[in-house]
Amino acid sequence: MTKILIVEDNEVNRDMLSRRLIRHDYEIIFALNGVEGVSKTLAEKPDLILMDMNLPVIDGWEATRQLKANSQTRNIPVIALTAHSMQGDREKALAAGCDEYESKPIDFSRLLSKIESFIEKTKSSSDLNISQLNPYIQKALFSNLRHELCTPINAIIGYSEILLDGLKHQQNTNIYIDISKIFTSGHQMLTLANKLIDPAYFELNKEHTFDDFGAKIRLEILTPLSTIIGYCELLVEEPGADFAPDLERINTSAQKVLNMVNNIVNLAQQQLQAIDIEVMQTAASKKHFGQQLIADAAPIAIIISRLSDGLIVYANAAAALTFVLPVAQLCNRHIQDFLGHTDYDQITSALQKNETIVNRELRTISASGTQLWMTASLQPLTFNSEPTILSVLCDITDRKRAEDALRIDAESYKSIFENALQGIYQATPDGQIVFVNQSMAMIHGFDNPITMIETVNTINYKLYVDNEWRSSFRYLLEAQGQVIGIEYQVYKYSGEIIWIAESARAVRDANGKAIYYEGILEDITQRKIKELALQREIEKLQTEINQTRNTQQVTEVGNARTILLVEDNEMNRDMLSRRLKRSGYKVIIAVDGSEGVSLATTAKPNIILMDMSLPVLDGWEATKQLKANNNTKHIPIIALTAHAMSGDREKALNSGCDEYDTKPIEMPRLLDKITTLLNK
Structure with missing residues (x-):
């Protein structure tokens, strides 16, 4: 059922309007002020919003601006409702982002017609969701679009290159320089087209509708395209231009690109209709041979073993290298020959339930007796008409040895830790300080490490000037494993604000879980003061330069x-x-x-x-x-x-x-x- 949000603070108006819309099979939800309207929209995702403009807390103009500025809600149609009916109100509503405007008292038939029109548009738009396409069809769509758009762009580059070659002995002339700008802008457009019309870029930016996709193309490509068209017209106006035919070809190609960019949504729809979906689906079903070629050449170990008894029926070259056995001999062995019994039993039990195992760390042994560590991802697979296990194995032996060496060196490291000139700390993932050295305590204005740990951990002590920033810092540390040279402000125990530069890393256990964070930092307050003073001098100098230039221009004019x-x-x-x-x-x-x-x-x-x-x-x-x-x-x-x-x-x-x-x-x-x- 279509859902409509009515944002209206007048109870009588809410009741009258909702009852009439319910009769037409619409689901109705309410908000009584602008803030609640924004919140309800984010939570409920209505199909359409009827927005009174005269609202408490924040008015309808501001609520609409906030909704249209948010990528999650900007495509929801908003119809402005106002009792003012003043000249300019409709333009004000549209400028704020409203999609339509209706004055009170409401002409219900007219309002209903507008609602039905928007709902129909929304439905047709939602049908054109690129992200829901079969990946093979999506790939074909982007390939066709890129070909259509890049063909005239390549013509622009080609003809401008021909002109530059003919003028290579006149490189200091305005004509050569202007055509060079056309050539450069053409390459800029080609780079943008190849970047934007790409499934990977599209997925990364989550612009999943044709309308969002078209808006992005227009925004990026119109600037270099404007440059090309402008310089073409400028050069054609040159008296006695014997290069006019090639310039006309460039201009024709540019106009073709302009038409495509302005109608990219329609072009995408036409290309989608032209794709033979059945052929694409057939291609998907015939990919098995190609997949085997990829598996054979993969740089990580890939093994397929029977689920019933563990016999290896397929192994690639990387697997043979890992376990120090030729492929033919490896395929006569059982997977449990290389795994501990506990690991093997747990794996087969999970896969018999049709579960998938991702990035599990396993201790294995090669045919030569060398102990190895692997991260394994395993899933059930039907291979040659029988149930099997597909195992993808990544050798992490070097990493595990390094972790062991790190633990062995912990005691010697502790001595360095305590006596370093820089501030050094260890903290738990939830922010509790475990250890700081003397330099760390002194930087923050404490007499000794124990006082700092007790103060920061046991009372409501504010260490960071911007706690929100610190949360972002921890998120980056967790996601990336380390951060280097981050600069921020902290409070000393005395209340003085200082600048700190910090590098930190996350130390993890054998299962990849963070045990603690450790970092090294130094006081960079004096450097930041000098940088600020230098910045002020640069700004002052820039102001003087601008004033001098403005005075010169005024004099010349x-x-x-x-x-x-x-x-x-x-x-x-x-x-x-x-x-x-x-x-x-x-x-x-x-x-x-x-x-x-x-x-x-x-x-x-x-x-x-x-x-x-x-x-x-x-x-x-x-x-x-x-x-x-x-x-x-x-x-x-x-x-x-x-x-x-x-x-x-x-x-x-x-x-x-x-x-x-x-x-x-x-x-x-x-x-x-x-x-x-x-x-x-």
Whole structure:
């Protein structure tokens, strides 16, 4: 049954709306404020949310923003319900992330139609879940998509390489440099396509829907693609360009890539329909021969033995090398010849119950009498029509010998431990300190190790400035086995805060269970103070450099019509500024939002072209600051973005931008917008 969450603080409205929806076979759950609405959504995973905007604790606008910012809930449709019905409310709701908007009093027929539409879309989208595809079909899908997308990208690289070869004696010219940028951007796109359209990368990032997959492709590839299209148009405008035919081929291929990227979801669906599923399934059933070839060549020991009596019926070369017997002789032996009776009985008992054994440590013996340690993973297998045991064995003898040597050296290590100049400690996995040396105690402001251990272990003593960070540190230590050179802050016994650098490792028993953690640390407070002072000097110097550069740009610009271009991508800055200068404008440059605000205040440009995805201060916030300043609020601002997502234009206008344009830039359209705003 379809589940709907109603987030509404008015009891009468909740009752009326829920009863009418229940009549249409919807399951209804409630939340009475914005915080509860976010919590219920995460816990219950409803199919759709009806969100009142005027809520206690946090309002519906903020609750919606939080839901749309969370990867677990961002795809759940949200319909905004408001009694305001004020001009701009619908745009505000969509900008906050709502998928639809409905004003009170509710027109139930209209609302029901919107709900049914969203539910139908959700169902069709959920049918297209890449992660649920048969692995062979999934692999074929990604292979076909990569071929489709990489073919025009390879054409871009090929034709640009031809042009560069023809211009190899003109390497210092602008034409050669611009085509080199096209060539570089093409390779960048090819690398991104091979990385993103890959089952392993897809599984790692858990983007399991076609929509998420398409959004990721668009976001990554549009930037280098915009560069290629822009430079193609720039070069075609060069007078008497005899290389125009090849540039047109590059531009045609780039436009084909742009069309594919913008319609990647539809392309994926078409490719999926084109795959012959029956052929793929037949291929899966015929993989046995290939698997045997892989097993023969595997670098770890693989053995198949009969479940009934332990007779070995298959062994690969690595197994023969491990047990010091030729493959033919090994296959006439019984697996219990190499295992202790207790281990063998426990293993066969578990496998007869159809259980699987993973990474069990076993003591074994080779044919030459050498004792070995193995980690074994075993599972039942039907081989040649009879029940057998598949054993995958990894030799860990060297590791076990090293552990034994470590235990033997423990006493001598203890002496080093106590007298070292650095702080050294041992602690249990749950954080209780077992041992510290004198240097460790002194670093933390204690007179001796015993006082430190008693204080830290027996009272509510706060040692770490950031306990959450310490929990993350322990997680990394458990997962990786060791960490090196981690820097953090601690409290001395006196309350003073100091900086510590620590390296630590987890010591484990024969079964891999952590026995204790041990680490070595030193006080790096003086070094951190010097680093902070140096950082401040660098920031001060950078500020002076920026101010000098801004003053120079203001002097150069004078009173002519000037465009401030705020763009962090070097190639896009170069391409766009040169095309604007050809059109008669003077161009000044800022490479981040903070510098853009500063330069707009000092240079007073006639118009600003603002990229929205900027470092330091993004385009949205930079625009808001400029429009809030009486000295700059009159300057027209055109938003430039590569996102081209639903709601971006409304978001740009709501933040104060006067116009909006998407990348890749269509130059005539942009020039028309600039002229229109300057003539107002």
